[in-house]
Amino acid sequence: MNVAIDLANLVAIALIIYGLHELNSPATARRGNRFAMGGMAIALAGILIRTQGIGWQVVAIGVAIGAIVGIYAALKVKMTAMPQMVALYNGAGGGAAALISTVEHYVAHGSSMNDVISVSLVLSAIIGSVSFAGSIIAFLKLQEVMTGRPLTYPGQQFVNGVVLLAILGLAVWFVVTSGTLPAWGYVVLLLAALLLGVLFVLPIGGADMPVVISLLNSFTGVAVAITGFELDSTLLIICGALVGASGTILTVAMSRAMNRPLTNVLFGAFGAAGGTVVAGAGGAPQQVRATSADDVAVMLAYANKVIFVPGYGMAVAQAQHSVKALADQLEKRGVKVLYAIHPVAGRMPGHMNVLLAEANVPYDELLDLEDANTELPTADVALVIGANDVTNPAARNVPSSPIYGMPILDVDKAKNVVVLKRSMRSGFAGIENPLYELPNASMLFGDAKASVDALTAAVKAL
Amino acid sequence: MNVAIDLANLVAIALIIYGLHELNSPATARRGNRFAMGGMAIALAGILIRTQGIGWQVVAIGVAIGAIVGIYAALKVKMTAMPQMVALYNGAGGGAAALISTVEHYVAHGSSMNDVISVSLVLSAIIGSVSFAGSIIAFLKLQEVMTGRPLTYPGQQFVNGVVLLAILGLAVWFVVTSGTLPAWGYVVLLLAALLLGVLFVLPIGGADMPVVISLLNSFTGVAVAITGFELDSTLLIICGALVGASGTILTVAMSRAMNRPLTNVLFGAFGAAGGTVVAGAGGAPQQVRATSADDVAVMLAYANKVIFVPGYGMAVAQAQHSVKALADQLEKRGVKVLYAIHPVAGRMPGHMNVLLAEANVPYDELLDLEDANTELPTADVALVIGANDVTNPAARNVPSSPIYGMPILDVDKAKNVVVLKRSMRSGFAGIENPLYELPNASMLFGDAKASVDALTAAVKAL
Amino acid sequence: MALVPETVARFVKSGLAVAVERGAGSEATFADELYTQAGATTAGDAAALLRDAGVIVTVGRPSDAMLADVRAGSIVVGFLNPLGDPEYLKRLAAAGVTALAMELIPRITRAQSMDALSSQSNISGYKAALLAAAALPKFFPMLTTAAGTIPPAKVLVLGAGVAGLQAIATARRLGAVVSGYDVRAVVKEQVESLGAHFLEFDLGSDAEGAGGYAKELTAEQQERQRAWMVEQIGANDVVITTALVPGRKAPVLISEAAVAAMKPGSVIVDLAAEAGGNCALTVADQTTVSPNGVTIVGTTNLPATMPADASRLYSRNVYALLSPWIKDGTLAIDMDDEVAKGAVVTHDGKVLIGGNA
Amino acid sequence: MALVPETVARFVKSGLAVAVERGAGSEATFADELYTQAGATTAGDAAALLRDAGVIVTVGRPSDAMLADVRAGSIVVGFLNPLGDPEYLKRLAAAGVTALAMELIPRITRAQSMDALSSQSNISGYKAALLAAAALPKFFPMLTTAAGTIPPAKVLVLGAGVAGLQAIATARRLGAVVSGYDVRAVVKEQVESLGAHFLEFDLGSDAEGAGGYAKELTAEQQERQRAWMVEQIGANDVVITTALVPGRKAPVLISEAAVAAMKPGSVIVDLAAEAGGNCALTVADQTTVSPNGVTIVGTTNLPATMPADASRLYSRNVYALLSPWIKDGTLAIDMDDEVAKGAVVTHDGKVLIGGNA
Amino acid sequence: MTDISHLVSLLTVLLLAVFVGFEVISKVPTTLHTPLMSATNAIHGIVLAGAILVTAGLFASSHGAALTILAVAAVTLGAINVFGGFAVTERMLEMFRRKDSGR
Amino acid sequence: MTDISHLVSLLTVLLLAVFVGFEVISKVPTTLHTPLMSATNAIHGIVLAGAILVTAGLFASSHGAALTILAVAAVTLGAINVFGGFAVTERMLEMFRRKDSGR
Numbered sequence A, B: 001m002n003v004a005i006d007l008a009n010l011v012a013i014a015l016i017i018y019g020l021h022e023l024n025s026p027a028t029a030r031r032g033n034r035f036a037m038g039g040m041a042i043a044l045a046g047i048l049i050r051t052q053g054i055g056w057q058v059v060a061i062g063v064a065i066g067a068i069v070g071i072y073a074a075l076k077v078k079m080t081a082m083p084q085m086v087a088l089y090n091g092a093g094g095g096a097a098a099l100i101s102t103v104e105h106y107v108a109h110g111s112s113m114n115d116v117i118s119v120s121l122v123l124s125a126i127i128g129s130v131s132f133a134g135s136i137i138a139f140l141k142l143q144e145v146m147t148g149r150p151l152t153y154p155g156q157q158f159v160n161g162v163v164l165l166a167i168l169g170l171a172v173w174f175v176v177t178s179g180t181l182p183a184w185g186y187v188v189l190l191l192a193a194l195l196l197g198v199l200f201v202l203p204i205g206g207a208d209m210p211v212v213i214s215l216l217n218s219f220t221g222v223a224v225a226i227t228g229f230e231l232d233s234t235l236l237i238i239c240g241a242l243v244g245a246s247g248t249i250l251t252v253a254m255s256r257a258m259n260r261p262l263t264n265v266l267f268g269a270f271g272a273a274g275g276t277v278v279a280g281a282g283g284a285p286q287q288v289r290a291t292s293a294d295d296v297a298v299m300l301a302y303a304n305k306v307i308f309v310p311g312y313g314m315a316v317a318q319a320q321h322s323v324k325a326l327a328d329q330l331e332k333r334g335v336k337v338l339y340a341i342h343p344v345a346g347r348m349p350g351h352m353n354v355l356l357a358e359a360n361v362p363y364d365e366l367l368d369l370e371d372a373n374t375e376l377p378t379a380d381v382a383l384v385i386g387a388n389d390v391t392n393p394a395a396r397n398v399p400s401s402p403i404y405g406m407p408i409l410d411v412d413k414a415k416n417v418v419v420l421k422r423s424m425r426s427g428f429a430g431i432e433n434p435l436y437e438l439p440n441a442s443m444l445f446g447d448a449k450a451s452v453d454a455l456t457a458a459v460k461a462l
Numbered sequence C, D: 001m002a003l004v005p006e007t008v009a010r011f012v013k014s015g016l017a018v019a020v021e022r023g024a025g026s027e028a029t030f031a032d033e034l035y036t037q038a039g040a041t042t043a044g045d046a047a048a049l050l051r052d053a054g055v056i057v058t059v060g061r062p063s064d065a066m067l068a069d070v071r072a073g074s075i076v077v078g079f080l081n082p083l084g085d086p087e088y089l090k091r092l093a094a095a096g097v098t099a100l101a102m103e104l105i106p107r108i109t110r111a112q113s114m115d116a117l118s119s120q121s122n123i124s125g126y127k128a129a130l131l132a133a134a135a136l137p138k139f140f141p142m143l144t145t146a147a148g149t150i151p152p153a154k155v156l157v158l159g160a161g162v163a164g165l166q167a168i169a170t171a172r173r174l175g176a177v178v179s180g181y182d183v184r185a186v187v188k189e190q191v192e193s194l195g196a197h198f199l200e201f202d203l204g205s206d207a208e209g210a211g212g213y214a215k216e217l218t219a220e221q222q223e224r225q226r227a228w229m230v231e232q233i234g235a236n237d238v239v240i241t242t243a244l245v246p247g248r249k250a251p252v253l254i255s256e257a258a259v260a261a262m263k264p265g266s267v268i269v270d271l272a273a274e275a276g277g278n279c280a281l282t283v284a285d286q287t288t289v290s291p292n293g294v295t296i297v298g299t300t301n302l303p304a305t306m307p308a309d310a311s312r313l314y315s316r317n318v319y320a321l322l323s324p325w326i327k328d329g330t331l332a333i334d335m336d337d338e339v340a341k342g343a344v345v346t347h348d349g350k351v352l353i354g355g356n357a
Numbered sequence E, F: 001m002t003d004i005s006h007l008v009s010l011l012t013v014l015l016l017a018v019f020v021g022f023e024v025i026s027k028v029p030t031t032l033h034t035p036l037m038s039a040t041n042a043i044h045g046i047v048l049a050g051a052i053l054v055t056a057g058l059f060a061s062s063h064g065a066a067l068t069i070l071a072v073a074a075v076t077l078g079a080i081n082v083f084g085g086f087a088v089t090e091r092m093l094e095m096f097r098r099k100d101s102g103r
Ligand SMILES: NC(=O)c1ccc[n+]([C@@H]2O[C@H](COP(=O)([O-])OP(=O)(O)OC[C@H]3O[C@@H](n4cnc5c(N)ncnc54)[C@H](OP(=O)(O)O)[C@@H]3O)[C@@H](O)[C@H]2O)c1
Pocket: A310, A311, A312, A313, A314, A316, A317, A343, A344, A345, A346, A347, A348, A349, A350, A351, A385, A386, A387, A388, A389, A390, A391, A420, A421, A422, A423, A424, A425, A426, A427, A428, A429, A446, A447, A448, A449, C109, C112
């Protein structure tokens, strides 16, 4: 029997790893998740068989509650609240690891345990608790129960240091005494670890939460792997290590996608809720969402209709050939690409025409103002390539604006607007563009040619 | 002590895996090889310590001979003979695995062994022998001691089947008797396995040998992993499995790079030594080397000077913008790119100029015939993009040719010539181009635009 | 032709009655029937038409004879050259008309669609490059042929406003190696945004003035500029000049010495000919050849050589200008409108100029 | 100008003495000094020059008056129109000269660099597109401007040989929407290789003849072609025609009905004007306007409007033709050479034509 | 000794699993970051297995109800982690469905 | 039982190593195919370790010289595999050196 279970475990592990592999690409991700689920199911079934149903009633109760709560919440929650949901579930995992250690500790109470067990027990308790508490704070921040702003206070570093030292001291004590330290010792240890989790996440801004959650996810992975040593379970070791390692890679990738080093995210005490605040053209702060070429690439590749809106920035960057290459790449995937040409885009009449003709863009893909404004509301993405004034909604609705009354391209009516420019600087008219703050807009900063080339490469790689 | 060795082994494994990881990219490959060497050194040192020097004299003799032979041959052999060298070394590994099993078999002789050992012993003996014999045949074929042509004869399938069945039968007998079968049984098993290796490789053509060697490499990996079970060594299991798996991936990648399914390579009994024979423009067969975008990309990316030679095919494919993009990509890497414009390339005077100007190629990168022929001998690669007649050396040296006397671009004087065209069809003059058979020429078949785009992507990925 | 049938139809739709002089559109390829189809009436008697009209739209300016027929209180729209000929304005005022000078429409964002200077300059720039290519005894593009390689022509565009930029774009399209030059510093990026090269010359100060136009240079700056030009010009086969300073004589950029430095067969197209020319040897409305064989094209009204598109663009500009003021079938200029403040040069018998120009 | 200084220098270097009529190069921007610098002598007396010369290089053909001065046994090279005017050949033969007709150089690969028909056609095609753009009252390119969007001009090129392809390329560079048409089937791919559209019309047979030239169509095919053209032509603003069949009158592709189907202001540039014209209304050497306002340009010698490059290319062709026959400072035609077999039309007092043409 | 060798074999497994974890996540498009994070999250839900083992262990000998409650809490949390994690991932991946039909 | 559990742990290691092997080779440019093949080739030279173990084992009890010769042959072959393999790889990778300086 046990041999069968062992072999089933191997299958489970293979399925989980393969599932993770498939999760790498949008095309296979769903299948990958199913594989991982299958592997998990086999592994859990194996455990139930192995425990021969001892205590199945209480286990059943626990599983039932957990499954119902977990699935119900997962299905009910709004799409936008997904990140905090992930945080919560991660916290649950960390909490479970810490609880397992706690139970084991009290079961063994008094009798001394071997070094492997004592070390792994105390480590999994600490890391699990940190992950648990940290995840809850992350949840509260994202759910806006707590302010998304970084919470800092004087002497913060010192307090953190003290807590960390306390934990280390207690942990060493625990190992040295082979787990036979007085009862309060363990309790204090746990509380200190929980506190550390809270303190760790508090100073981090809401915008950076996804990176933090990913890091806590990999912490939980590590905790679970260590729990594996504690319980002598290769299953836990492997799954935990898998998550610990892949989570680390992911965390780094995520912070890189935000164009920030990880250390900056974690210890920068910097970054605010939902978007980056940058100085707008007028000097006043504008809160915009900076995005990455990879993200935009997915958006473009899975769109039905994309409208390119070229402006003077495309001309300055001489990006016309790159723009055509991107359009070709998208059209190859069945995406419909059109170009909206504003009458005064650029710096001379017909500026965009000259450049796009040079790049061999067929005339029938060029829309003039009226046609473009008919098409834009049905577009999935409006990709604004170095245009600014000609997309400024202030011309429509701010009578005091110097450009009020100029007909503009209604890019804000598209499902998504991505703006390619180098900075928040203004265009010819020298005014701020409220477009950039709209919820459906995001900015891809950088030279237009470089950005468009990056998009082409990213679309190709999908 | 042993604990230290165990931990050192973990380090060794980590180094080997990490080295393999680094071998994935040209930029880090050398470092990767060094890491793997380091890991190997640690592992071997560990083994020597563990055996406490028992029999060190004979071991030293064996190692010394092996090291001297191996390194000497590796350093002396010509660059072009590398593949057969790899085959030989691979055969050595397979042979060693088979010998280990043989020794173990005779050591245990008579006394029955447990199932894990008997199964692994017989498997590693068989697979090791197949790999050993197959590698030697591959070596002989590539070294041209034996003909590179596929050797086939009627009833081949049947003979192979009989040998395979014999091996299987003996193997089962071996396991069932727990290794206590009569002495001749094991000997016959070994011989049959060696024979199978020979029979397996004989019908495969010289051009396909690299794929076969890679497959045999992964066989040896599997044999070593199984030897690990036999000797209860995780070191051997891990290294063997690593090679078995990565070797399989590599084999598939290699046959894909040759545009042939693996089964075709192995069982096609098809493919001749050094190049593909195709019908030339005149109907007579021409022996040319077809290459892949990945290969050409590396050639281009690591070149100092590349000269593009556009012709009518670039115009037909309307590849001018793609060509410019490739040039940009190469220039970004510091490669010098020039364009050689033949006076009658294309179908109207200045045809190439019109197209390249459209793609914004700066005029000062365009070389006319004379300048181009001064530059070409110093170029690392001449990339001929849909040109044919204007590169035909027959114009220089075949007085009977209808184009004799026309000045041509001496692309054959460049270190490497890569020709992008769709087929072996002729150009305007309707004649065969002997350029394609030169040893420094290779063909990248396909529509010029598609090929150039593939090159750009491949260069970017490097 | 000041109004094309398409625009006439739009005016008619907004309730105005439009009358067109018979045959006026034929030059610009618009036959009388097209106008009647668009809802206009046509008549042969221009004087009668003028007497009836509440709004008179022309391209150039009505002659004094015509002004005699114009009703007092009516509106006249056209290129009136108010800065060049202040006397004429007095006559307009005397006639009692409200005159809108197209060249004085302020360069504010909202008025871009009314900006006939831009739309006509655009045509001039395009046509100047074509004329230069036609006049040059050589190819513009580089061509490698069996009979040898033809090097590309070198084109220099002086003054990169609307016309200059379009000339740059057109010459580049034809395959010439193009450089541009201007006194305003912002232009460098604009020239480069067309893929051309910008010639840098340090004037010591930026010459950007009001409304995006250039200021006049000091005498010393002009002298230095001309000297520098003598060095630059010889390398070019074609020079297209478009440098203007509103209300002034065009700056002379190409001295006689500079022309002498050019190779025989070279071509100069001087779009500033009407304002006195950017080249010292330019004769307005004539193509002359310098002693050393340089062709100098002193054309003054290039848009007239592309009448169909020139009329189409001009009439759209006029429509954009007037339509916001049409209410319930009548046109009443809102004199507080920023555009009116700039463009109205006479009103109620008074000359208003100086207010915004 | 048949020889430019650069080529003169090469002839001089290979040992020939070159004499140039004084002032002959000025039109093509080559001053007399350049010739003397290149090693030629210049003289004012053309008759004396002719009497002295062993080889006479011209662009067109020597007049009968000039022939009177030519030495018997000398070599004459130029466009001699041998198929169009056989009578002239007899006069050449009578003068005892060995005459090489540039237009009869065979279209073999080796002779590409001597092919003056190609090099001059190339100029014609380029210039034809420029002329059309200059004559059209509209823009070639599409332009989206504040005053509205200007649609691109539509250009149709009939006959896509050397001149036609270059016209296509040039019109496309200027931003027009271009289609091409030819009777030879291979041309489709060539037109498309320039990014233009090919108009397909099923003639029932391919009309590719010897040397890559077209064959003459049957009367029935011509009729069908003309009828089809009437349908096609109205959609275009510009038609450039280059259709030629060697030695025949040019095929009439555009009937009067077709011209009538075009919009006023449209432009036809007929490069076949000299051979009778591809358009029924073409008048050679004149620009006419049809009753419905279509401008028809019947220009016959476009290369002459680009004298510098035309001369440069032509003289390189001549050099490529003659230089293989120069040995030790004398020129002796190898009458067995395939090129000579094709191009020599009179020799030793006999007319040789019919041999290869 | 066996203890040690057992530990070494666990460490070997750990090492290899870490490598698999590092290698398996290659260039993921940014949009997959969150689903991937969520999926790995669900995978460490395997801690549920540990919680079940521990709970079962409590029943082997007698311990206080307090410990049982803690153990069941661990089971519950683990279950939330597994079930919720996979469900969330599944929902997030819904948005890539279009692709399958879209192309 | 322990035998079995030992086997299972070896199999676990095998499984993970196989995954590492699969994952570690991602998109290799074709030119690296041969060096990579050669490097993996050298890695299975670890069989030398096995050969050494076996040889040492022979000395623990007495066996015929024949077996010793076989064992030494195994050692020799293994050594050829390791040393030759790495050396060949190193030489092949020489050609990528230019890059480091070239850029
Ligand atoms: N068409 C005409 O005839 C004409 C003539 C004169 C004036 N104008 C005026 O010009 C304006 C045209 O509008 P528009 O939207 O085309 O241009 P715009 O409003 O001037 O905006 C251009 C934007 O492109 C960005 N940019 C510049 N270089 C870039 C590069 N290399 N890569 C990426 N982004 C770059 C700039 O932002 P960063 O600096 O942050 O990158 C800038 O905000 C209108 O205000 C119009 O009235 C037009």
